[in-house]
Amino acid sequence: MSRKLSALAVAAALVTAVVPIFGTVAGQSALADDLVTHHEFQANCSVTTHLPDDPIVLPGLPGASHLHTFLGNDSTNAHSTNDSLKAGQTNCRTPDDKSAYWFPSIYNGDQVVPPNFPQVIYYKSGILKYQDVVPFPPGIRFVVGSPAASQDEFRTAPGAIEGWECGDSTHNWDIPAWCVPGSQLNIRYQAPSCWNGRDLDSADHRSHMAYPDRATLVCPASHPVAVPMIEFKMAFPVSGDMSRVRLSSGRGYSWHYDFMNAWDAPTQAALVRHCVNGGLQCDPRGYDQYKPDRGAALGPDYRLPR
Template sequence: MSRKLRSSVAAAAGLLAAALAVTTPPAQADDLVTHHEFQANCSVTTHRPDDPIVSPGLPGASHMHTFLGNQSTNASSTNTSLSSGQTNCRTPDDKSAYWFPSVYNGDQLIVPDFPQVIYYKSGILKYQDVRSFPAGIRFVVGSPTATQDQFRTAPGAVEGWECGNSSHNWDFPSYCPPGSQLNIRYQAPSCWNGRDLDSADHKSHMAYPDRTTLVCPATHPVPVPMLEFKIAFPVSGDMSRVRLSSGRGYTWHYDFMNAWDAPTLQALVSHCVNGGLQCDPRGYDQYKPQRGAALGPDYRLPR
């Protein structure tokens, strides 16, 4: 090999090595955990003045709610009826019911117009210890009677209301840039008492972790997925007439009735939450493709 050819080969090898040094992540990158979550993407199904948790069997007894996911949800819904229903969630074996107070601009109902994001995360420091929800668990997050200060200081208030560059609003912003969307992010308690699927106030069987240690309290020792609703409403401009069906923005709350196929939920919790991944509804982390997916291409558990 001539000196010139050897020089060219060496130069090419040097360029390749430099490129690999820039583009190849360090060997330990796969072990770096920054997230422990997966998404449920579900669309609006209907709007009803119903609440099958707070006012079961009493159609019309509640303020207006906007429902996501299970298409059969109404005032008389039960765990059995939900399991027989159909869902529009991206993961077809998530037949859970999700709902929240409807948003109005004056008298106009504002409807989220694309699949909304419900995160299933770890609420505790030791994300490896999070367990799947027990079948049939249900709970209410937040309160339709909350004051602004109660909403602001609640453990579940993450971002509050936001639009454009405005965030951490504990009531609706007075103005949102035209074309922007009004967003709310709010976290649920993620510690279960290990005994009750519901309670008289639909809250007491659940608790938030300690805010400093991120450990579940002794009264509620079982860590379960922490739900975080991230809902976007297509309303902008002057927000002075925007309201919830339950009142001001700080009366935001939401409800959850678990109707997942248990093995499917367990697979997503194990792979994504316990596995320290940032997953889509299929249980796939695009930043760590080598870890694979929890579910098949049809978003179902391979059987």
């Protein structure tokens, strides 16, 4: 994880108080000089399968979608529901995150190129006042980005961070034509982090969510509830001549992804409270290696005590 200060981090206030679950004295608060540079934790999840399914956009219609690469919950398919996900298993490092994550598959010619190691899904604060972020409500789902986006819409989308990158090539708004051999193709893209407080889904699977105001980093009045800002950071083992590399949904600017929340609620709440509200840069256990005195949100088995 990068230690570079972001504009959001520099502007953030100092930590006031947080009570970690493991590794500190009960009731201990962060020190006044504990500068906040991050407010996040990770979900590290691996590929489970590739299917032409989309349980959010095309529920109950197997084979009706372009090919998607699925991470996390191994039961995800066109028929997935909140209940079926909770009954499934996950390969995410935190075993009580049974959420479903997916995105359009990447091809090199006719061959699918899957990520070949656990991928990083960040849960961050998207607002300035990170102490106000609350966990996702059970069952919420949404789509981030659009397969129908133009290149300019992708470039200017509030969820775009660096676009596509490989080696020293960054800020590409389509898949680069060439990547240094041995490098990887990467994409970073942020999700909206303001919820309307009512709907777990909407007709377009987007309208119940909104991005914070770019200037103030405050949620709009129409979507007043600040939830974690998900940021996909995906890496694909493909390089060299990229002329045949494409998304199953089309050009690189058709990148998008989907999320169905199936976290164990107390586990997610502990990570949000300790890491996001607490101003830490946490791994999937809720531990900040740069601030070991702050402890961890979860136990050695990446779970809350039962």
